[in-house]
Amino acid sequence: MLKSGKKEVSDLSLALQELMRTIRSCEICWDFSDHNPCAICSNKKRDITTIAVVAEPQDVQALEKIGSYTGVYHILRGTLSADMDKQTSSVKINELFKRIQSNPVKEIILALNPNMDGETTMMYFESEIKRKFPTVIVSRLARGLPTGSELQYADEITLENALKSRTVLK
Numbered sequence: 138m139l140k141s142g143k144k145e146v147s148d149l150s151l152a153l154q155e156l157m158r159t160i161r162s163c164e165i166c167w168d169f170s171d172h173n174p175c176a177i178c179s180n181k182k183r184d185i186t187t188i189a190v191v192a193e194p195q196d197v198q199a200l201e202k203i204g205s206y207t208g209v210y211h212i213l214r215g216t217l218s219a220d221m222d223k224q225t226s227s228v229k230i231n232e233l234f235k236r237i238q239s240n241p242v243k244e245i246i247l248a249l250n251p252n253m254d255g256e257t258t259m260m261y262f263e264s265e266i267k268r269k270f271p272t273v274i275v276s277r278l279a280r281g282l283p284t285g286s287e288l289q290y291a292d293e294i295t296l297e298n299a300l301k302s303r304t305v306l307k
């Protein structure tokens with residue numbers, strides 16, 4: 138970047154400033170967007186009774202690439218950590234519970250990365266949602282995603298199969 142000269146650096150700096158100025162949080166799904174609510178949450182064709190819970194905004198892009206998911210999302214912006222010392226309080230957990238409480242939610246799809254922190258988070262939500270909202274179906278993506286992998290790097294076919302044959306947690 139430094140080699141490329143001052144002009145590019147200052148262009149980039151302006152672009153970043155512009156991004157910081159226009160970027161918002163969607164206060165429904167907690168995705169980053171230039172609109173609040175974001176394009177997905179304000180799309181009347183999306184099924185608000187099905188919410189896919191993901192860790193990061195880039196996971197939304199991975200699932201949107203499949204093109205067949207019609208539900209909405211909830212971006213946690215992190216995960217619960219198996220290591221409690223590393224836990225951050227900014228994870229949007231209560232926001233999800235509030236959302237389930239005030240909307241006609243039928244199914245929560247836990248679509249977190251199949252690694253330690255993802256598993257910890259899914260187990261937590263599975264038990265909490267069942268306890269707080271016994272009528273809501275809780276499901277998770279089918280096995281098939283390699284353990285330890287990240288959703289955003291999964292190919293579309295693997296991801297689509299994992300979504301289609303998701304398992305309902307009983």
Ligand SMILES: [Zn+2]
Nearest residue numbers: 163166175178
């Ligand atoms: Zn949104």
